[in-house]
Amino acid sequence: MLENAKKITVIGGGIWGQTLANLARRNHLAVRVWSRHSGEDLGNVIADTEVIISAVSIKGVAPTIEKLQQLQLNSCTIIVTATKGLDPITTRTPFHLWNQAFPDNSLVVLSGPNLAKEINQGLPAATVVASYAPKAAILLQKLLSGESFRVYLNSDPLGTELGGTLKNVMAIASGVCDGLQLGTNAKSALLTRALPEIVRVGTCLGGCQETFFGLSGLGDLLATCNSPLSRNYQVGYQLALGLSLPEILAKLEGTAEGINTTEVLMRIAQKKFLYVPITCQVDRLLRGEISPQVAVDELMRRDLKAEFD
Ligand SMILES: NC(=O)C1=CN([C@@H]2O[C@H](COP(=O)(O)OP(=O)(O)OC[C@H]3O[C@@H](n4cnc5c(N)ncnc54)[C@H](OP(=O)(O)O)[C@@H]3O)[C@@H](O)[C@H]2O)C=CC1
Numbered sequence: 001m002l003e004n005a006k007k008i009t010v011i012g013g014g015i016w017g018q019t020l021a022n023l024a025r026r027n028h029l030a031v032r033v034w035s036r037h038s039g040e041d042l043g044n045v046i047a048d049t050e051v052i053i054s055a056v057s058i059k060g061v062a063p064t065i066e067k068l069q070q071l072q073l074n075s076c077t078i079i080v081t082a083t084k085g086l087d088p089i090t091t092r093t094p095f096h097l098w099n100q101a102f103p104d105n106s107l108v109v110l111s112g113p114n115l116a117k118e119i120n121q122g123l124p125a126a127t128v129v130a131s132y133a134p135k136a137a138i139l140l141q142k143l144l145s146g147e148s149f150r151v152y153l154n155s156d157p158l159g160t161e162l163g164g165t166l167k168n169v170m171a172i173a174s175g176v177c178d179g180l181q182l183g184t185n186a187k188s189a190l191l192t193r194a195l196p197e198i199v200r201v202g203t204c205l206g207g208c209q210e211t212f213f214g215l216s217g218l219g220d221l222l223a224t225c226n227s228p229l230s231r232n233y234q235v236g237y238q239l240a241l242g243l244s245l246p247e248i249l250a251k252l253e254g255t256a257e258g259i260n261t262t263e264v265l266m267r268i269a270q271k272k273f274l275y276v277p278i279t280c281q282v283d284r285l286l287r288g289e290i291s292p293q294v295a296v297d298e299l300m301r302r303d304l305k306a307e308f309d
Pocket residue numbers: 011012013014015016017034035036037055056057058059060061063064082083084085114115116117253254255257
C-alpha cells in the first residue's frame with residue numbers, strides 16, 4: 001500500500017478539507033477528518049497521525065494551532081497548510097504562524113488552481129506542494145497524486161502560499177468586471193495587470209518571482225477569476241449586480257477569504273509603501289465607499305505610465 005499507509009488527519013470539515021480527505025482516500029490511505037463539530041477529542045484523533053492537513057479558513061488557523069500546541073505534537077508529524085489567507089492580527093501567512101508554533105516539524109504548503117467542486121466531480125486538476133523540507137513535500141506528492149489530480153513540487157512555500165492568497169482579491173475585482181459586463185478586453189487587461197500587483201506584494205513578503213508565474217500564482221489567478229464556482233468571484237459579481245456585502249454573505253456557501261485579505265493587504269501595502277491600485281479599489285468597494293462603476297472609473301483615470309516599471 002502507498003507509503004506504508006500513512007495515517008492522515010485533515011483538520012477542518014469545510015468543502016476543501018473534505019475534498020483533500022477524499023483525494024487521499026482514493027489512494028486507499030487511512031484518513032480522518034476532524035472538525036469543531038465532530039464531537040471527537042482531537043488528541044485521540046491525531047494520536048497515531050503522521051500527516052496533519054490543516055484546511056481551515058484563516059480565522060481558524062490561530063485557534064487550531066493553539067489546540068495542537070496543548071497536545072504536544074510529535075516533531076515527526078508533517079504539517080500541511082492549505083489555507084489561503086492572511087492573519088488579521090499579525091498580517092502574517094499561515095506558513096509563518098505554523099512555523100513559529102512548530103519549528104521542529106516539517107511544514108508543507110499546498111496551493112493551486114483547485115476549485116473544490118470540480119475536483120469532487122473527478123475533473124482533472126493540478127496543485128503544488130511546497131516546502132523547505134523536500135522529503136516531506138515528496139511524500140505529500142505521492143500521498144495525494146492520482147489519475148485526476150497531479151501534484152507538483154516546489155521549494156518556495158511562501159510564494160506558493162501568497163499566490164493562492166493574493167489572487168482572491170483579484171477574483172473579487174474580476175467578478176465585478178464580469179458583473180458589469182465590461183467585456184473581454186477589460187477582463188484581459190485586469191488579469192494581466194493583477195499579476196504584477198501580486199508579484200510586487202508577493203516578492204516583498206518573501207516569495208520568489210518565478211513561483212507567481214506557476215500553478216499557485218498565475219494558474220490560481222486564472223481559475224478563480226474565471227469561475228462562478230469561486231466564492232470570491234461571486235462576491236465581486238454580486239456587488240456589481242447591486243447587492244450589498246451583507247446580502248451576499250448571508251447566502252454565500254463557505255468562506256470568501258478575499259474580503260479579509262483585502263483589508264490586511266491594504267495595511268501591509270501602506271506600511272511597506274507598495275503600489276496596489278486594484279486592491280485599493282476593491283478595498284474601497286468592500287467598505288461601501290464607492291460603487292463598482294466608480295472603482296472601474298478610478299482605475300482607468302490614473303496617471304498614465306509605462307507598462308513595466
Ligand atoms: N473551497 C475551495 O475550492 C478551496 C479552498 N481553499 C482554502 O481552504 C480554506 C478553507 O476553505 P473551505 O473549506 O472552502 O471553507 P469553508 O468555509 O467551507 O470551511 C471553513 C473551514 O474553516 C474552519 N474554521 C472556520 N472558523 C474556525 C475557527 N474559528 N476555528 C477553527 N476552525 C474554523 C471550519 O471548521 P469546522 O469544520 O470545524 O467548522 C471549516 O473547516 C480557505 O482558506 C480557502 O481559501 C483552498 C483551495 C480550494
